[in-house]
Amino acid sequence: MEAIKRLFILLGSLDRRIIFLIVGLSVLIPLLKPEWVRLPIRPRPESQIVFDEINKLNEGDKVLLSFEYGPSTKPEIHPMSIAILKHLYSKNIQVYGFALWPDGNFMSTEAFSEVSDDYEKKYGVDYVNMGFKPGAEAVVKGIAADIRALYTVDLKGTFINDIPMMKDVFNIEDFDFVFSLSAGFPGSTEWVQYACDPKNIPFSTGCTSIQVTDILPYVENGQIKGILAGMPGAAEYESLVDAELRKMDIAVKPGKASSMMAAQSIAHVVIVLFIIFGNITYFITRKKNGKDKI
Amino acid sequence: MISSEIISAWVVVLLTLCIFSFLYKDNPFYKAAEHLFVGVSAGYVAVISFWQQVQPNLFGRLWPRRADVDDGSILQSIWYAIYEIFNSISTGFGLLDRSIFPEGGIKGFDEIRIIYMVPFILGIFMILRLVPKLGWLARWAIAYIVGMAAGLRFYGYLNSNVLNQIKASAVDFTSDWGTIINALIIFIGTISGLIYFFYSTEHKGVVGRLSRIGIYFLMIKFGASFGFAVMGRISLLIGRINDLKDYSAPEYNYATPIILVFIIICIAIWSFMGERNKNESTA
Numbered sequence: 001m002e003a004i005k006r007l008f009i010l011l012g013s014l015d016r017r018i019i020f021l022i023v024g025l026s027v028l029i030p031l032l033k034p035e036w037v038r039l040p041i042r043p044r045p046e047s048q049i050v051f052d053e054i055n056k057l058n059e060g061d062k063v064l065l066s067f068e069y070g071p072s073t074k075p076e077i078h079p080m081s082i083a084i085l086k087h088l089y090s091k092n093i094q095v096y097g098f099a100l101w102p103d104g105n106f107m108s109t110e111a112f113s114e115v116s117d118d119y120e121k122k123y124g125v126d127y128v129n130m131g132f133k134p135g136a137e138a139v140v141k142g143i144a145a146d147i148r149a150l151y152t153v154d155l156k157g158t159f160i161n162d163i164p165m166m167k168d169v170f171n172i173e174d175f176d177f178v179f180s181l182s183a184g185f186p187g188s189t190e191w192v193q194y195a196c197d198p199k200n201i202p203f204s205t206g207c208t209s210i211q212v213t214d215i216l217p218y219v220e221n222g223q224i225k226g227i228l229a230g231m232p233g234a235a236e237y238e239s240l241v242d243a244e245l246r247k248m249d250i251a252v253k254p255g256k257a258s259s260m261m262a263a264q265s266i267a268h269v270v271i272v273l274f275i276i277f278g279n280i281t282y283f284i285t286r287k288k289n290g291k292d293k294i
Numbered sequence: 295m296i297s298s299e300i301i302s303a304w305v306v307v308l309l310t311l312c313i314f315s316f317l318y319k320d321n322p323f324y325k326a327a328e329h330l331f332v333g334v335s336a337g338y339v340a341v342i343s344f345w346q347q348v349q350p351n352l353f354g355r356l357w358p359r360r361a362d363v364d365d366g367s368i369l370q371s372i373w374y375a376i377y378e379i380f381n382s383i384s385t386g387f388g389l390l391d392r393s394i395f396p397e398g399g400i401k402g403f404d405e406i407r408i409i410y411m412v413p414f415i416l417g418i419f420m421i422l423r424l425v426p427k428l429g430w431l432a433r434w435a436i437a438y439i440v441g442m443a444a445g446l447r448f449y450g451y452l453n454s455n456v457l458n459q460i461k462a463s464a465v466d467f468t469s470d471w472g473t474i475i476n477a478l479i480i481f482i483g484t485i486s487g488l489i490y491f492f493y494s495t496e497h498k499g500v501v502g503r504l505s506r507i508g509i510y511f512l513m514i515k516f517g518a519s520f521g522f523a524v525m526g527r528i529s530l531l532i533g534r535i536n537d538l539k540d541y542s543a544p545e546y547n548y549a550t551p552i553i554l555v556f557i558i559i560c561i562a563i564w565s566f567m568g569e570r571n572k573n574e575s576t577a
Contacts (some may be wrong), residue, residue, distance in 0.1 A: 020317045027528070027535050075533020076526065102342045133351075134343040137446060152350050152402030159401065160367075177347065193450030209526030213519045221462035223454060230522070231529040260532045267528045 003129040005284050019037040019274060026270040030262040037262035046219060047236040049226030052086070054177065055244065058065025061176040062169065064143075066191065069113075069183035070103025073208050077181050079234040079257035080206035083177060087241045089119035089126070090250055094165055096175070097155075098119045098191040099132040100139060105155060107181075118253075123156075125164045131155030132287045136186040137194050144195040172199050182207045188215050192223050206233060233263045303541045307549040310534050311557050321561055322337070349394055355407040359399040411439060432501065434558055439490075483511040 032038045043051070057063065065084065069077040088095050098106045108129050121127055130151050133139045142150040147170060153159055160166050168174060172195045180203070182188040188205040196203035202225055207215055209230030218224040228237050238255030245252050314329035362372065381395035382388065416435040423432040424510045463484045465477040489501060490508030497505045542550035 023528075023531075027532050028539070031532070031536055031539055035521040037520070061353065064573070073530070075536070076529045096491060102339050117534055130344060131344055134339075137443075137450070152354060174504070190450075193454040195452075197454045209529060210519075212522045213515060217459060217462070218454070221458055223458060226396075231381060231532070232525070235534050256536075260529075263532045263535075264528055267532070268525070271524060271528070282509060 005288075007111070007285055008277065008281045009288075010198040011277045012285065017044075023267060023270055026267045028198050030266050031260070034259060034262055036187055037266060039262055039265055041235050041239045041258060041261060044229075044233075045241055046227045046229065046239065050085075050206070051226075051237060051240040051244075052230055053202060053204055053225045054087055054179075055091075057088075057091060057093055057177055058079075060094065060115040062096060062174060063088055064096045064098060064172070064175045064178045065108075066101045066178070066180045066182075067097060067104035068101050068187040069107055069181055069208075070101055071106070073183035073258070075256075076105065076208050076234065077183055077206060078107060078111065079231070079255050080228050080237060081107065081181050082115055083234065083238045083241045083255055083257075084181075084206070085111055085115040086119070086245065089115060089121055089244055090241075092126075092247055095127040096165075097129040097131075099126065100136065100145065100190070101183070102132050102134075105132050109155070112222045116143045116213050117200075124158070128165055129155045130161055140186065140194040144199055145177050145292065146171055150183045166181045172196070174200055174203060178203045181204045183213065184208070184211065187211070188224065197223055206237070231257050231260060231264055296547075300546055303546040304549045304553065307538060307541050307553045310538060311550075311553055312317075314534075315557055315561060318561060319565075321564060323557060323561065348417075350400065350402055352410055353395065354402045355410045356414065357395070357399045358406060359401045361398060361403045362401075363399075370406075373491040440488050482507065507569040 054063075061287070065081075065088075067081070085095065087273045095110065099105050099108055109129075112123075112127060112129055115121075116123070116127060123129075130147075131154060133142075133150055135142070137148065148160060154163060172178070178191060178196055178201055180188045180191045182205055187210070188207055191203055191205075195201065203223070204225045205215060206228035207230070212227065212229045215224065215227055228234055234257035235255070238258050242255070244254045259274055295461060309327050310331070312323040315321055316324040357374065360370075360374055377395060377399070381392060384390075384394045416438055419431040420435040422428040463477075463481055465474060465481055467474060469477070486504045486508035488508070490497075490505040490512065492501075492505075495501050538550045541547075542548060
């Protein structure tokens, strides 16, 4: 028993750099050898709702896709962008890209160029990238009221009136669905507060893990139709979209989030073990110090 | 053959490993990458904000393309003479090509909106913060922003965060048992959480017990937030390590292993020199 206690005390006094190294390895090994860890991906109800809501849309419907993330949160959100675009394109839905973050321009450009050619989608006819405007919630309010007051040109500098798919689009009410790829402020909350709640437009979001607890009250209340929560949410959505594409006989390219989920799961197990060891060590040390004092 | 893709990969790997080097301890590699990140971010946001908002939406409304608005009046000619003065200043009196103020006005709008002089002047006031004697003028611009943001947010919060959330916390006793129990938990959590933040009465008796329940609900919320935060950070780590793995391939000229070894050697030398200097100074 004493030996076990000593082991725990030793574990508790580990240099933080060794812990960083172990966490790093727990991420690296499943990425190098994915065949060693194969874990099933089961969609949660929130992800299923997002999928069902988008799947309900009809050919020719208009979807506003807002890019509110940058390179720092790309691993969590970008796989969602790709999966959403695949889903929308496979159903021949028109996609209107907007960005509330300056880095959103890079992310939207990358996502559109990664998927559009595979589905033979034409710029200005099937999708358009309006780009970033500074102003946070004022931009959301502007899109809700009058897009042309805010946007005169798209990201490529083409005048809005020269873009065929912008012909009948004037404000948020001309869209059938809004989806926010959000990593913080301005993001999902602003879309709920200033556009989708007041105008009653169906809205859904894919956000970083850290935002989930702040967004969930809107989801529970039906103000947001489902949520893709971080990388697991992205992986779940990828699996749902892949199944749908197979049904439609469309070639499926494996998504990035699914391939990273093994690393995520192993890293979580390692962190949980460290938390348990840390607590056991804390209680053993406290008890020992208490005895010493007596 | 060194392509731009390979150079980008080497820059990505170098900056990623510079940031990761902080896990060992604060060092010059980390500091350099941090400063570069802050500088590039600020510069990028400033440039993109100007070209996406100020130039087309502010100058574009004040001086739309003259051919679209021309009424032949003298006032308009004076107005566009001011435009040319701004153009002269922005091009360094002809040293640079026209870019901000194109020939004949900015395409996009079909009428002159003089009211946009108000944000233009407020914007100039904001920049005057840099001039100590006129810095007080920036308060006008800040006052406008604060007032506008408060007014804009008031309705949004009231509607989406207060009224709709109150509606959602009501218990529907006609639903099934599972839904009723869930709704009751949310109701008790909301009320007890609010009571915890109610400081007008001493937290004793019933109020004390309810606020205690509120603490438990808050702790569960914080625990969930912490769990999600860990998950998010691990996802970001996975993203970086995945990129480092990809860039260690021969087609990127083994960027990751080469830069990793280089940084380790440099930090080892830097640490050794630091230790030696410390020992010399204490001796």
